Amino acid sequence: MQLVNLHVLDYIILAIYVVFVLGIGFALKRYMKTSSDFFMSGRSIPTWVTGLAFISANLGALELVGMAASGAKYGIATAHFYWVGAIPAMVFLAVFMMPFYYGSKARSVPEYLKMRFDERVRCLNSISFAVMTLFASGVSMNALAKLLHQLLGWDYNVSLWITSAVVLVYVLKGGLTSAIYTEVLQFFMIVLGFAPVVYLGLKDVGGWDKLTATLGQVAQHPMAVDLNTKAFQTNAWTSAWQPLLAGPTSNPMGVDIFAMVFGLGFVLSFGYWCTNFLVVQRAMAARNMGAARRTPLIAAVPKMILPVLVILPGMLAAALAFTAKDGYRLPPLPIKNIPAAVQAVKTAPADPVAALAAIKQTVGLKMNDAKLTALVAASKTLTDEQIKTRVQDAVADNDYDGVILSLVKKYCPPGMLGLALTALLASFMSGMAGNVTAFNAVWTYDLYQAYIAKNKSDEHYMWMGRAVTIAGILLSIVCAYLVSHWSNAMDIIQLVFGFVNAPLFATFLLGMFWKRATGTGAFLGLLGGTLTSALFHALTSAAGNVPGIKGGYLTVLQVFPSDMAQNFWLASFAFMACFLLTAGISLATARTKTDEELKGLVYSLTPKLKAEEGPWILRPAVLGVILLAGCVVLNWMFF
Amino acid sequence: MLDIRWPIGLMFALVGAILIVYGLITGSDAGLYHRSLDININLVWGVVLVVFGGLMLLFAWRGQKTAAPK
Known part of the structure; x- marks a missing residue:
């Protein structure tokens, strides 16, 4: 990556952003009176704010960089990560699951598991979640420091410590509220920072029709820009479903329809959006039940149109590189x-x-x-x-991760460049803040208060929350160094994330909708599901990979056409294993919780919610149906 | 509680104003804006940011007015 010379104006814009996020932290300090204020924002945040924070917690810089990369590699089918892999799950969370999370008064997702099942399930979930958030935050900070080093020539160590210090200060001062507020700020930064780049790129290519025509040629000759090793039908980059329906050899993702719809659209997507405390925590901070349920629904609106901002740049880059417009090439x-x-x-x-x-x-x-x-x-x-x-x-x-920056560099004069780079920096920092706030809540409530120091004063837990924020950031920095010095670490982390996350939704699904599911069933089912993932990975491989860290290190029983297909199938198997084991073991074990204890935690035992405030059009179920209809329309438009 | 619309509005209005000023100063520099397809993107986008920031401030101000009587 070539160095970019920033104009003093760009530095001013960057400085303004840093001053504002720190200012938000200090301004919120006086509202942080109890541990509930610090960890849960006192359940008082307006719905549009929690909604945008919900989406923004997921819209990290790695997402921005990764989606543009996939946009170039796979074209419009990348939007499945949004229209198939997010919207339905977000609607499901709002309509069916939020009443239990919010209504149970649980302060975290692991705490819900404790109420519904038992301590073992909570312990397993909270430890794996805590470790994952630290690594996620470390990965994000490593990427940021590396970017600042490669792009601006700043020292890696200095970049890492300074950006972490900024995050530390504002999370320490304002807790979850700080994180949520800066996430909203970051959301607007990304939209307003990248929209002009996308507009200029589209104008440069010659408009949407010219783009699809050029991508049609790209699909037939992807070798010309080293995008793929074989040719496809003309619609492979510009049609979301047809190449997928034609089978794994007809789309650049190398994925079949079952893996896409069941693996991504059901298992992975519901597992992430409905059970990951990082996003669910945002909805839990809402004012009341109605607001909590509307949070994911509000988030779904920008989520549906975000592909324009995050995937389209990748497609534009592929087209620009193919025509070598003004000498452009993929980095x-x-x-x-x-x-x-x-x-x-x-x-x-x-x-x-x-x-x-x-x-x-x-x-x-x-x-x-x-x-x-x-x-x-x-x-x-x-x-x-x-x-x-x-x-x-x-x-x-090709360095696909550099695609988005290559466009920023191509189109932005000083001024706009500062804005776009600040947006990117903002998303890295809020990625760290989001993970750290989720980590300190889970640590303090689900590990420290549950197992180490019960029945302490509220001030004590508040103090612990602050102390663990510092510890969490230091541990994130350690993880960042680990990832940067040991190149395999990143692969292993992603692998373990996959193993742990894949079966999780089965546990929640059975727990929330089947009163017969028992603690022992859930605990062993979850363990069994994770082991199934690991075993599946050890026995399968993807085309072009040598057996080893990418899978198949025991023996290779099945070779998938791509890493993505292997990943989706792995999730499907892990989910099924967890589902069947939990159900089977539950039937074989005695229930430990009575119907009365499960009231408010299980669907069939919870009284229907009373008619809510506000007009019928704002009811979660109605909004959910409207959103799903919108999603179908989008899929049909780009069929 | 601090209304998030104040900092958002202030920040974007400020950044937008800076971009407008810079866009006006450098408007005659064709070389600078060649990369943004000969559009003075700083000026144009500065105006967009100021409008966005102004709207946020307006909403925040109205929100404060309706909340105050309580």
Whole structure:
């Protein structure tokens, strides 16, 4: 990645943002009187604010970067992560699950599990959640520090510690409210920071029709820009469902329809949106039951249209690269050891074939032969700096994660550049703040108060919350260093996330809708589901991967067409295992909770909610149906 | 409790105003805006941000007025 020279104006915009988030923290400090204020915002936040925070907690920088990357790699089918993989689950959370979360007076998702089942289930869920949030926050901060280093030339360590310190100050002062407020600020930053980039990109390509026409050519010749190794039908990048229905070999994702709809649309999506405390915590901070239920519904509206902002840039980049508009190309993967690469070019053997082989050996990435040959021929007359630029440009492997930044750099003059970069920075920092606030609530309520220090004063838990905020940020920094120094760490973390998350929804589904489900059933089912994930992963592989960390290290029974297909199928298996084990073991074990104890926790034992305040159009079920209809229309438009 | 619309409104109005001023100063610099397809994006988007920030401030002010009598 090439360095960007920021104008003093860009730094001013960045500074203004930092001053405002810190200011919000200090302004909220005097409202933080009890632990409930600190961990749950005193359940007093307006609905539109919790709604936007709900969506924003998920719209981290990794999401921004990752969705643009997928937009380039897979085209419009990436929107399935929104229209299939989010909206239905958000509606389900609002209509069916929120009454139990909010109505049970549980302060966290693990605490609900304790009320519904027993301590074992809570303990298992809270520990795995606490570890995951720390790693998620560490991954986010590592990515931020790396970005600041590569893009602006700042020192990695300084970037990491300074940005963490900013987050620390405002979370310490304002607790969950600070995190929620800055998430809302970040939401508007992202929308207003990236909208002009998308507009300019679309205008540059020549409008939507020109874009689909160009992407039609991309689909037939994806090799030309190293997007894929084989050709597809013309609609592979521009149609969401047809290539999927035609089978895994006909879409660049390499996914079949069952894996997409059941694996992503049901298991993974419901598992994330309905059980992840990071997002559910935002809804729990709402004023009352009606507001809590409307939170995910309000969030669903921007979620439906976000693909325009996060996926479209990737598609634009693919089209711009294909036509090489103004010399644009997808950013190449950075060469790790650039001085060695420059040296290899300068000392390349006279024989062209041997020269290319020697340089490729040093660089360790896929290279463009024509560009490399030209470079070697001209190397005698070039300065080191010129060789450095050209050898980097000769790399053929695409750095998809750099796509969004490459567009920002291409279109933004000073001023706009500051705004867009601040938006990105904001989303990294609020990613950390969101995880840290979820972590300190789960630690304090579900681990510290439950097992270490019961019956202490409220001030004590408030103090603990502040102390654990500091500890949580320090541990996140440790995780960031771990991820940055040990390149396999990232893969392993994502793997373990998948193992733990995949079966989770089965536990909640049975717990909330089947009064016969028992604590022992839930606990063993959850363990069994996680083990099934691990075993499934050890026995299957994806095309193009060698057995090892990517799967199949025991033996390879099944090879999936892509990592994504393997992942979706893994989730499906883990869910089924957890579901069947929980149901079977529950039937074999005695119930430990009476109907009376489960009132308010299980659907069939909870009295129907009384007619709510406000007009009928604002009822969650009505809004949910409207949203689902909108979602169907979107899917149909891009069928 | 602090109404979030105040800081949002203030921040975007401020950033928007800065972009407008910078856009006006550099408006004649064609080279600077070549990359944004010859649109003075700082000026245009600065206006959008000021309008957005102003609306947020307006809502916050109205919210405060209706909440005050209680």
